[in-house]
Amino acid sequence: MTVTPAIEADVLRRQDPELADLLLAERRRQATTLQLIAAENFSSPAVLAALGSPLANKYAEGYPGARHHGGCEIADAAERLAVDRARALFGADHANVQPHSGSSAVLAAYAALLRPGDTVLALGLPHGGHLTHGSPANFSGRWFDFVGYGLEADSGLVDHEQVRALARTRRPKAIVCGSIAYPRHFDHAFFREVADEVGAYLIADAAHPLGLVAGGAAPNPVPYADVVCGTTHKVLRGPRGGLILCRADLAERVDRAVFPFTQGGAQMHTVAAKAVAFGEAATPAFSAYAHQVVANARVLASRLAAEGLAVTTGGTDTHLITADPAPLGVDGRTARSRLAAAGLVLDCCALPHGDARGLRLGTAAVTTQGMGEGEMTRIAHLLAAVLRNVTDPSTAREEVRELAGAFPPYPH
Numbered sequence: 001m002t003v004t005p006a007i008e009a010d011v012l013r014r015q016d017p018e019l020a021d022l023l024l025a026e027r028r029r030q031a032t033t034l035q036l037i038a039a040e041n042f043s044s045p046a047v048l049a050a051l052g053s054p055l056a057n058k059y060a061e062g063y064p065g066a067r068h069h070g071g072c073e074i075a076d077a078a079e080r081l082a083v084d085r086a087r088a089l090f091g092a093d094h095a096n097v098q099p100h101s102g103s104s105a106v107l108a109a110y111a112a113l114l115r116p117g118d119t120v121l122a123l124g125l126p127h128g129g130h131l132t133h134g135s136p137a138n139f140s141g142r143w144f145d146f147v148g149y150g151l152e153a154d155s156g157l158v159d160h161e162q163v164r165a166l167a168r169t170r171r172p173k174a175i176v177c178g179s180i181a182y183p184r185h186f187d188h189a190f191f192r193e194v195a196d197e198v199g200a201y202l203i204a205d206a207a208h209p210l211g212l213v214a215g216g217a218a219p220n221p222v223p224y225a226d227v228v229c230g231t232t233h234k235v236l237r238g239p240r241g242g243l244i245l246c247r248a249d250l251a252e253r254v255d256r257a258v259f260p261f262t263q264g265g266a267q268m269h270t271v272a273a274k275a276v277a278f279g280e281a282a283t284p285a286f287s288a289y290a291h292q293v294v295a296n297a298r299v300l301a302s303r304l305a306a307e308g309l310a311v312t313t314g315g316t317d318t319h320l321i322t323a324d325p326a327p328l329g330v331d332g333r334t335a336r337s338r339l340a341a342a343g344l345v346l347d348c349c350a351l352p353h354g355d356a357r358g359l360r361l362g363t364a365a366v367t368t369q370g371m372g373e374g375e376m377t378r379i380a381h382l383l384a385a386v387l388r389n390v391t392d393p394s395t396a397r398e399e400v401r402e403l404a405g406a407f408p409p410y411p412h
Contacts, residue, residue, distance in 0.1 A: 031408055032401045033343040034379065038208065038320045038362025039180075041237045042369070042409040043273075044280060050273035051239055061265040063255060069265075078272045085278035086243060089214050092222050094251035097274050098258050098266040099242030102207040102231040106132040107139060108244060109227045110174075112257035113201045116143045118173040121166055121200070123158070124148025127352045128181035128322075130205065147172065151182075151352045156313040158182070160190055167198045177221075178205025178229075181349040181360050183301075183316035185209070188224035195226075204228045209318055210243070211235025211364070214281040215290020218318060226250060235293060235319055235364045237286075238277025239270045289367060293319045296363040299373040303380030312351070312358070319367075322349055324358045328387045332357030341393035342386045343400035344379070369407035378403065 013020040030042075043051075055075060061068040064076035079097060086095035099105040114120070120140075122133035127150045131138040134146025147170050149163045167175065175195045177186045188204065195202040204221035210230035212218035221228050228245040232238035246254050259266070280286055294317070301321045305311045310324040325335040332348045336359065339346060349360035366375065382399060385391035 031410075032404050033345050034400055034404055035365035036344060036346040036361040036363075036379075038347065038360055038364070039231075039234050040362075041211075041234060041364045043233070043237055043239060044276070045410065045412075046276050046280070047237070047239055047273045050276050051269050053269050053272060055272050056267075056269035058268045059265050060268050062259060075266075075268045075271075078268060078275060079266070082271050082275035082278060085275055085282065086245070089278050089282055090220065090222050090228070090245055092228070092245035093248035094246050094254065096244040096246075096254055096258050097241075097271050098263065099229075099244060100263065100267065100270075101240070102205075102229065102242045103130075103132050104258075104262060105229040105231075105242035105244050106130075106203075106205060108254065108257040108262050109203050109229050110140065110144065111261050112250065112253040113203070113227065114144060114173055117145060119145045119147060119170055120174045120176060121147050121149060121163070121170065121172040122176035123179050123182070124150050126350050127151045128179040128350070130178070130180045130207070133176055133178075133205070153353050156352065157184060158186065160187070163191070164194050164197075167194045167200065171198050172200050174201040174203055176203045176205055177225075178203075178207065180208065181320070181322050183297075183318055183320045183322060184313055185219055185317045186221070188219060188221045192224040201226045205230075207231040208234055208320060211237065211281065212290050212294065212318060214278075215287045215293075217287075217290035217294050227254065232274050232277055235290065236277055236281055237364075237368065238281075239273035241267070241270050241274060243274070292372070293363050293367045296367050296371065296373060296376050297321055300361075300363060300376040300380055303377050304383070307380055307384035309359075309384065319362045319364045320360065321362065322351070322358050322360050324351055324356060325387055326356060328384065330387050332359055335359055335387055338393060339383060339386055342382070342391075342396035343404070344383055344386070344396075365409075366407070369404075369409050371407050375403065375407075 058075050059069045060072050060075040082097040083095045123129040132140045134141045152159045177191045202225045204225035209218040213220050230243045233240040297316045301311050301315045308327050312322045336348050346361040348357045351358040386396050
């Protein structure tokens, strides 16, 4: 018997109607609001099918050919497929597809290359660094001596002179290039040059741009970095999870840092879903999608600036935009809440060189839905109207519902 999603949903309704109602409510929420969170996307039906596959039942501690449990022949084949596809997609010597998240991938990279107390140079958190880049609330800030570089006050771009000066004076064991709120490309060649000058490892945290890299719409850090960490659920459109790419000579250290040092058994249904996503990302259709994501982001950034928001760095090279809504008379947290009431779902973020909170938004999900430059202009106008109180959130909510309904995330 072929099990279809409809049959599975019917089984869930009969067995656990309370949870079934919650899942249906979430499906309605996603289909009737605009998902502008830069870290989110819509996975394909094939990815979702792999996540709900029988591999969810399999315990597979270890690696293909060296598991701690029996019956892993099919799991081994699925993981090898995911690894081979990831290596080919990004041109990497080695890939580890087991990390449960981007943070897990970064933790394993640090474990492979560093020892507690080592100095690490990374983008400071107030300038867009991630929690794993030295937050005192995170393992990174507790176990390592992080030094933060920043952004230029006038341009909002990475301060390369500061990076080089800090590297020379602090002599870090590793340098991290990557951010959760930087809308421009990192200069990987520059960071490689600085790392070589001071004898440091270069770790690229490419959680956000990795999908753009796969589609040829962003520079590939693999030829420059010793280790590249990423996620599979943002622009890449895969399942929630992490990925590590590295040089061949670091492969064993990276693998041992993932298992057994930082994780136990791999989530094999997620590994299979990663294989699906890597296969999809290798197609011309995905390349066209990735370039459209960037085109949409540039139009959205331009239109937001025209509406009066202060767009950082004057625009974007990626799927990600950060902006200060203060010129419209509202702070970031208030803006996010007001926009959420209108069905425009996005995030707050720290703004460099100040204590204010700005807005962080992205175009990956709405581009997956099929929206283009015209819809980006409409979204920017609607967003600004809500923030100016020209349009009541409840009124805007109806327009958002109509726009989302014209581009359903799962039309079939």
